[in-house]
Amino acid sequence: xxxxxxxxxxxxxxxxxxxxxxxxxxxxxxxxxxxxxxxxxxxxxxxxxxxxxxxxxxxxxxxxxxxxxxxxxxxxxxxxxxxxxxxxxxxxxxxxxxxxxxxxxxxxxxxxxxxxxxxxxxxxxxxxxxxxxxxxxxxxxxxxxxxxxxxxxxxxxxxxxxxxxxxxxxxxxxxxxxxxxxxxxxxxxxxxxxxxxxxxxxxxxxxxxxxxxxxxxxxxxxxxxxxxxxxxxxxxxxxxxxxxxxxxxxxxxxxxxxxxxxxxxxxxxxxxxxxxxxxxxxxxxxxxxxxxxxxxxxxxxxxxxxxxxxxxxxxxxxxxxxxxxxxxxxxxxxxxxxxxxxxxxxxxxxxxxxxxxxxxxxxxxxxxxxxxxxxxxxxxxxxxxxxxxxxxxxxxxxxxxxxx
Numbered sequence: 240x241x242x243x244x245x246x247x248x249x250x251x252x253x254x255x256x257x258x259x260x261x262x263x264x265x266x267x268x269x270x271x272x273x274x275x276x277x278x279x280x281x282x283x284x285x286x287x288x289x290x291x292x293x294x295x296x297x298x299x300x301x302x303x304x305x306x307x308x309x310x311x312x313x314x315x316x317x318x319x320x321x322x323x324x325x326x327x328x329x330x331x332x333x334x335x336x337x338x339x340x341x342x343x344x345x346x347x348x349x350x351x352x353x354x355x356x357x358x359x360x361x362x363x364x365x366x367x368x369x370x371x372x373x374x375x376x377x378x379x380x381x382x383x384x385x386x387x388x389x390x391x392x393x394x395x396x397x398x399x400x401x402x403x404x405x406x407x408x409x410x411x412x413x414x415x416x417x418x419x420x421x422x423x424x425x426x427x428x429x430x431x432x433x434x435x436x437x438x439x440x441x442x443x444x445x446x447x448x449x450x451x452x453x454x455x456x457x458x459x460x461x462x463x464x465x466x467x468x469x470x471x472x473x474x475x476x477x478x479x480x481x482x483x484x485x486x487x488x489x490x491x492x493x494x495x496x497x498x499x500x501x502x503x504x505x506x507x508x509x510x511x512x513x514x515x516x517x518x519x520x521x522x523x524x525x526x527x528x529x530x531x532x533x534x535x536x537x538x539x540x541x542x543x544x545x546x547x548x549x550x551x552x553x554x555x556x557x558x559x560x561x562x563x564x565x566x567x568x569x570x571x572x573x574x575x576x577x578x579x580x581x582x583x584x585x586x587x588x589x590x591x592x593x594x595x596x597x598x599x600x601x602x603x604x605x606x607x608x609x610x611x612x613x614x615x616x617x618x619x620x621x622x623x624x625x626x627x628x629x630x631x632x633x634x635x636x637x638x639x640x641x642x643x
Contacts, residue, residue, distance in 0.1 A: 287301055386402060386403045386406065387403065395426065397426035400422045401436070403419040404423060408436075408439075408443075414444065416443075417441060417444060420436050420440050423437075424437055429459065431461075434457070434459055435457060435460050435469045435473060437456055438454075438457045448480060449476055449477035449480055450477070450480065450481070453477070454477040457470055457473045457474050458474065465634045466497060468494055471493055471494040471497070472494055474490045475487040475488075475490035479511075484515045484518055484519050485580075486578075488512060488515045489579065491515075492512065493531075493533070530583060530584050530593065530594040530595040531631070532602065532635065533579065533634045534579065534581070534604075534636075534637055535577065535636045536554055536571070536578050536579070536580065536637045536639070537578075537636070537638050538576045538577075538638075538639045539638050541640060542619055542640060546573045547573060548574040549574070550572065550573045550606050551571075551606070551610045552570070552607075552639075554570075554571065554604045554637070555568045555582075555602070555603055555605075556568075556594055556600050556601065556626075558592075558599075558600055558601075559597065559599035559600055560597075561597055564588065564592075566587060566588065566593065566594055566596075567582040567583070567588065567594060568586070569582065569586065573606060594628055595628055597628060598627065599627060599628070601622055601623070601624045602622065602635060603621060603622035603637065604620065604639050605620040605621075616643055617643060619640075619641065619642055619643070621637050621641055623635060
């Protein structure tokens with residue numbers, strides 16, 4: 240019964256395909272088509288001559304249109320040349336009646352299974368085996384290749400480049416990681432996370448040294464996001480490598496409250512701070528409480544010629560409305576600029592007059608030509624007034640640019 244049904248269905252299918260071939264309407268005879276094209280061309284020519292005589296078209300336009308008409312007619316006549324059509328219909332009928340059944344049987348015996356009628360279990364699809372390269376079973380190297388393939392298809396995928404960079408860093412493929420992070424940076428611009436990741440990778444290329452581009456990228460990231468923990472960590476590392484222990488101490492001290500939920504990291508950072516304090520015991524007083532003001536002090540290029548390297552620089556904070564005596568002062572030299580320092584309650588000149596004792600303060604920096612802490616004519620200075628001690632900014636920039 241199965242084969243009878245198959246043959247019957249093939250006959251029905253063949254009949255359906257053959258009927259349109261048999262009933263195909265004959266096309267126009269070649270001679271009739273040629274005459275029709277010539278007649279149309281004559282009508283168009285007559286219309287053009289009428290438009291020319293009535294001035295609707297110029298002689299040049301008439302000549303161009305008439306040339307187009309002649310060309311079109313020639314092509315139409317060429318296409319309508321007599322060709323042999325007598326046996327086309329018969330060939331198509333035999334192709335349907337012979338080739339279709341042969342192809343059908345061939346495909347069925349190759350891919351079909353007629354025994355399923357007697358044994359339905361043959362129709363069950365075998366359970367698909369879990370792919371060896373599913374995300375759960377992929378090795379890190381396979382994941383890297385998968386991400387690379389994704390990036391070949393979509394090279395503007397910044398998140399993909401960033402993920403690739405992190406993965407390559409974990410594999411210690413530092414050069415490739417730098418390339419991936421650099422591509423991320425090119426796509427997203429100055430994002431703090433990207434800047435710090437690129438800086439870390441570049442430092443690894445330099446055997447852990449932060450000097451040069453890595454440090455510049457870290458400082459730029461901190462300008463954008465001063466409370467970025469990874470930025471403070473790397474900035475402290477850069478300062479330590481330059482033996483700027485006070486600055487490293489400052490960065491890592493600021494980092495501590497930001498990692499209070501990570502005991503292991505706290506122990507590590509406290510260990511580094513303790514090591515710095517052993518090198519320079521004076522740093523022990525820098526682990527402060529209360530109000531802490533971080534200042535970036537620099538000397539404007541426009542007035543650098545007015546200062547000498549040995550001139551004293553006083554960085555101070557005083558009450559906006561209160562006694563004129565500074566609340567806190569630190570002394571540097573012009574040679575040490577630019578510098579980052581902190582002023583805090585622990586720097587109070589009088590225990591009862593701390594930064595936190597006043598709601599608003601004035602913060603300034605002054606180059607003293609005489610070395611006298613009292614301001615004098617000719618000193619270079621810069622001040623910021625109205626700093627709210629209840630909501631201190633992460634960092635204030637003091638660019639000395641005025642002459643008293």
